Amino acid sequence: MKDAAGVVIYVGKALRLPDRVASYFIPSAELGPRKSSLLDEVHTFDYLTCEGEWEALLAENRLIKDIKPKYNERLTDDKTFPYLVITQREDYPRVFVTRNPGGVDPKTGNVPPEMRSARVFGPFTNAGALREAVQVLQRIFRFRTCSLDIVEGDPKNRFFRPCLLHAIEQCTAPCNESISKARYREDIDRFARFLDSKRSVILREMKAEMAEASEKLEFERAAALRDQIRAIEKLDERASR
Missing domain, CATH: 1.10.287 (Helix Hairpins)
Incomplete structure (x- = not known):
């Protein structure tokens, strides 16, 4: 949504855009002061067609992060909204959802080594939708979401028993080196490209x-x-x- 000067003031997504937009203009709708103020400023609409639900989720959050629309300003609180993180410095990078994208320990102020250079996606508007997306995408790219410290070549890896996620084919079990470091990296890089x-x-x-x-x-x-x-x-x- 844009104001009279062409400035983007709100970004949102919808499966059925005409229905979503029309819902703002129903006379009986109780919009509240925030949405009522938004409608007073809306002058034009623009839209971007995405290839699916997951692309729409990612596109919405990229636009909000880049443009910082006036009526999406609640997303500026990094501690409130979830982010998706892919670590980079571990032998077998992991994927997880966090509300602390910088990884700073609140007690010490330090950043763990594995969080340095990590790729961060977000903020996202809906934590539930993000976690659901991660679960679905994990079935495809089979990345790990655990916090284990896995080092390639560690003799203990051979005797480590993988968790249930490996049994249901949602993880390739780098914990016992069921997959090589190079092959696992290929999957993680492919997952990151999918998000981008x-x-x-x-x-x-x-x-x-x-x-x-x-x-x-x-x-x-x-x-x-x-x-x-x-x-x-x-x-x-x-x-x-």
């Missing part, structure tokens, strides 16, 4: 990687990519269940 790109872009890249793996007779890697591609293509179908 349109679905069609990442699918095109993954199909090229699958073809390359097949040409090199790396059939196990090609099969894993095939399964990820199919899962991404069915992402909205999964979300609607």
Whole structure:
């Protein structure tokens, strides 16, 4: 939503945009002082079509973070809204949701080594939707969400028993080195690209990687990519269940 000067004053998302916009203008609607004030300033609307629910969730939060619209100002409180973090300095990076994106320990003021250079996405408007998205995407990219300190080559890894997430195929179990560091990094990098790109872009890249793996007779890697591609293509179908 933009004001008369063309300045963006509010960003939101909707599955059915006409219904969402119309709901603001129903005479009997109880909008409250905040939304009533918003409607007094709205002059024009602009919209961006996304390829699915997850892309819309990410696009909404990128726009709010970049533009900082007047009526989304409640998102400026970093301690209130959730963020998605992908660590970078660990041998096997992990993914988690936090309300402390800087990772600063409130008692010591220090930042843990694994949080330095971490990739942070957000803030997000809905913690429940974010956690649901992480669960669905974990089935595809099979990243770890635990807080274990996993070091490649540690002899103890061979005897470590993976958790239930490995049994239900939601994690590749780097904790007992069921996957190599290089292969796990490929999955994490692919997940990060998925968050940064349109679905069609990442699918095109993954199909090229699958073809390359097949040409090199790396059939196990090609099969894993095939399964990820199919899962991404069915992402909205999964979300609607």
